[in-house]
Amino acid sequence: MSSSKDLKYIGWVLLGILILAYANHFNNGFHFDDSHTIVENVNIRTLENIPRFFADATLFSVSQNHRGLRPLVTTTLAIDYRIAGGLNPWMFQLSTFLWHIGLCLMLYFMYRQLLSKTNTHKWVPFIALLGAGWFGIHTVGAETLNYIISRSDVLSTFFIVASFLTYVAYPEKRKYFLYVLLAVIGIFAKETVPVLPILLFFYILLFEKQLSLFDIFKKGNIGKAAHAIWVLLPLVIVIAAVQLYTLSKMEAQGAAYGMSNPLGYYLLTQTYVWFHYFRSFFLPFDLSADTDLGVITDLSDPKLLIGVAFVATLVIVIFRTSRKKETRPIAFGLIWFAVSLLPTSLVPFAEVMNDHRMYFAFVGLTLSVVTFLGLLVIKKETYFEKKKNIEYLLMAAFLVIGLNAYGVYTRNKVWATEETLWKDVTEKSPKNGRGWMNYGLALMARGDYHGAIEAYKKAEITNPYYSYLFINFGIAYGSLKDSVQAVVNFEKGKMLAPGDYNSYVYYARYCFDEQKLDGAKALAEKAMELNPSSYMPRDILMGVYQALKMWPELESLANSTLALVPGDTKALQYLDAAKAKKALVIRPASGVVPPSDILINLSLQQYGEGKYEDCIATCKLVLSNDPNNANAYNNMCAAYNMLKEWDKAKAACTKALQLKPDHPNAPANLKWAIEQKL
Structure with a gap:
């Protein structure tokens, strides 16, 4: 040698x-x-x-x-x-x-x-x-x-x-x-x-x-x-x-x-x-x-x-x-x-x-x-x-x-997914409140809101004054249609961190989803005032302005968003709506398919909101451009389960496991489909 x-x-x-x-x-x-x-x-x-x-x-x-x-x-x-x-x-x-x-x-x-x-x-x-x-x-x-x-x-x-x-x-x-x-x-x-x-x-x-x-x-x-x-x-x-x-x-x-x-x-x-x-x-x-x-x-x-x-x-x-x-x-x-x-x-x-x-x-x-x-x-x-x-x-x-x-x-x-990462953290570092909170976020991403709330409760033991924790409590309770607990926790998160835009932006999204437009408007405007470079409050506020037919405000906000993110599809469509003074259904531009990871996150959001047909449609859009995306098949399986279409759920999860045998969620979803079918 x-x-x-x-x-x-x-x-x-x-x-x-x-x-x-x-x-x-x-x-x-x-x-x-x-x-x-x-x-x-x-x-x-x-x-x-x-x-x-x-x-x-x-x-x-x-x-x-x-x-x-x-x-x-x-x-x-x-x-x-x-x-x-x-x-x-x-x-x-x-x-x-x-x-x-x-x-x-x-x-x-x-x-x-x-x-x-x-x-x-x-x-x-x-x-x-x-x-x-x-x-x-x-x-x-x-x-x-x-x-x-x-x-x-x-x-x-x-x-x-x-x-x-x-x-x-x-x-x-x-x-x-x-x-x-x-x-x-x-x-x-x-x-x-x-x-x-x-x-x-x-x-x-x-x-x-x-x-x-x-x-x-x-x-x-x-x-x-x-x-x-x-x-x-x-x-x-x-x-x-x-x-x-x-x-x-x-x-x-x-x-x-x-x-x-x-x-x-x-x-x-x-x-x-x-x-x-x-x-x-x-x-x-x-x-x-x-x-x-x-x-x-x-x-x-x-x-x-x-x-x-x-x-x-x-x-x-x-x-x-x-x-x-x-x-x-x-x-x-x-x-x-x-x-x-x-x-x-x-x-x-x-x-x-x-x-x-x-x-x-x-x-x-x-x-x-x-x-x-x-x-x-x-x-x-x-x-x-x-x-x-x-x-x-x-x-x-x-x-x-x-x-x-x-x-x-x-x-x-x-490190493959948020769920696998934070599950490992809670096992290695059980006294880590932030770890439990992030594990709860991962559970919430796949629609397990009850599991998420249990994780948040463990996080609260060591982090009783963590504003993000109560924001996530609010999101979870809101997804379970428990409006009382949702509002209580959003307000507590805002009280603990009144200068943090996160305390307002997620609360604004909840209000917008619940069609409480005046509340959503005030919260989103405050969030954008605190953090004008964040896209999320702009996205919510453009939706609110359109719903309230505030066309000059919508045109101004869409233009400032395009200055921040040139070519942004949503902002362009909202700008068209403002100029036409007519509400538009905001979708990706024809022929333009957003990146798979963005669509997967959208499908999870749709699933969490109970929009199971929309979740399936979004997953199919992913597969049209990325036919080997195991996460898309898994999310389709979960949505089909909620619609009680067990055969379709079984087929989707089987395909997910063929593409990714170690998928963290597909086995449980497949087991549910099989058990319910029997």
């Missing part, structure tokens, strides 16, 4: 495993924050907004609580939307996956550069390649790649590594400051790039100045450390300036940072979080899209003792491994692991722990682990030089990577 031919062969095998591991994730849908940053965000529906993405924090999300300036992320989402021709998750997933592959390629060269500076052994390229492959196929990566808005982690890590690699690999070209430009691009993806100068500082000391961390404190070496700071000063100044620009834009436009935990206890809790992340590298068994770990305030809690002991051990290992030249990549990888976690550890975010935060940190931890294992193998070189033993070694390496690939494939299934 020493030729470039062997290296290329292993590289292609790793790429093949990576593609196979993620083969079942490309059709996984939008989840959680994807709703307000992608699905409902009309700003990404035109490329003309790209320049504004770099100055207007309100364009990142339709939610006032999630405004931010991550223009690189929003730009790539807008490009995906254009290429896909709509909200087709396949294109969004593919785009993130391609960035991930590019990162893995860079990591091979980065690992090789760092290992080569401390070890000239012929196996160094193979160690670097296996490290890049392990990172790329690690089970934890699925938590980032499946969550589309977490592309911010992928993009920021990509440009941090690109900047770092450029600095390391081309020292003679540092005067051109290309590495600074790459860092600036990364800042526009996520606020983690400011740790880059810290990483480069330790790189210079460990690899270029050939100092251990003990040596830094010796007389005569302070100047070397000061010189490292001096050469990195341009990078620090530029990063600070750009970061201050983004933060000032966010503050000026009302961005919320989600900092709601006591700093002291939060910092102590982060020691256990670091331990959890470290352990998850080796045992990624309890991953959760939304954990229920909160700030630990009991100083005698064993978790804190474990965390503090882990961080102390980590510091000791970093210092000790920095002593010897060949073990310095271990020290540097552990420094990377720790430094990369600082942004979410020093600022008391509402979410204490999030498994997608491991993505950036594992760049360093992977380097440490493969260096340690590589040194053990090199130490036993004479043993592994034998062909049979080297084959066993490769088999062991690919066993580890294969198990991680299986883990990825399994996690992809969990």
